[in-house]
Amino acid sequence: MPRELVAIESKKPVLREYEEKPLDEDEVRIKTEFSSPKHGTELYVYRGTSPFQDKEFSPAWRMFLPREGATPLSPRPLGNMSVGTVVEVGRKVSRFKVGDKVYGHLPIRETRTIRERGKGKSILGMGSRERQIHILPKTMSPQEAVCLDPAHFALSAVRDANVRIGTKVAIFGLGAIGLMAVQMVKLSGPELVFASDPLSNRRNLAKKYGADQLFNPAKCDVGFEMKKATGKKGVDVAIEISGSDAALHDAIRSVHYSGLVVTASFYHGRANALRLGEEWHLNRITLRSSMPVWGNPSRDYPMWDDRRLEDTVFNLMRDKKLTADGMITPIYPFEKSAEAYEFINEHPDQCIKLGITYQSRS
Secondary structure, eight states: OOEEEEEEETTEEEEEEOOOOOOOTTEEEEEEEEEEOOTTHHHHHHHTOSGGGTEEEETTTTEEEEOSSOOOOOSEEOOSEEEEEEEEEOTTOOSOOTTOEEEESOOSBSEEEEESSOEEEOTTSSSEEEOOEEEOOTTSOHHHHTTHHHHHHHHHHHHHTTOOTTOEEEEEOOSHHHHHHHHHHHHTOOSEEEEEOSOHHHHHHHHHHTOSEEEOTTTSOHHHHHHHHTTTSOEEEEEEOSOOHHHHHHHHHHEEEEEEEEEOOOOOSOOTTOOTTSHHHHTTOEEEEOOOOTTOOOTTTTTSOHHHHHHHHHHHHHTTSSOOTTTEEEEEEGGGHHHHHHHHHHOGGGOSEEEEEOOOOO
């Protein structure tokens, strides 16, 4: 029987068997070949530290409200995006044929059966999202395909940052989203791109992608160093993508008077390192949240909706204006995917974006 990776409780991933039902006339069955999780949002849910654990977000109130009892974590599918090959189609399916290579927002699972077009519950259980698969171009690798999701978030943040020719930009946090943001910012014609992350492998990759100066927040006062590098003025905009409140404070300190800080992070817990009585208070900083999911339209909606954002990052990746080269690390076989989740949770310093490969069992 095929298997899937699920969390049966907080920090407890397991491979379990499941049974595939007969295919309906409008369904497509996919054999998975490569998968990747979402390191920020998904890991908070995996750890049981997400605000969705004991609260619910009310669309009517646009607020988190108390939930009657905590949401049980188990069993919850794990994974964010996958690439595979169509192995069976229903008789009414028109968009796909057997042998097509496809990608989509699909969990870590040996096979997946979905309707040709349809909506379903998000993998994280936080609202619905379109469960649609797309043909993978021959020019796009599976590693690039699973990076389309972080590229989507990065594009939303870069657009909210209003990066233009001559802009001085700082990017805090060089995970997959941050590294995509570095590349997109460079495409926008900035005068200067700073990047900050405590991990040398991420800083090295950001340098390869075009960042002009790199900073290690574990070794220096990043906000001060960025001010010093700009003649005490500061950058025009900082994009914070680490999820760290300490990095958010550094970002606030890095921008000039009345500067802009854009956040694309899913923060959790209390922000003990964020001191709003200091630069935030005296420098009249603008803080802008960028979150293009869960029913939040772009600030440029309706001209920029989710489909346009997705099409844009797809075209950039297809045309090799964006790359995932060096970004997918570590890579584990599916047989060890539970160990892989434990590893990235316990050793985030050794990861950028996890990849899972599949091989047929004899």
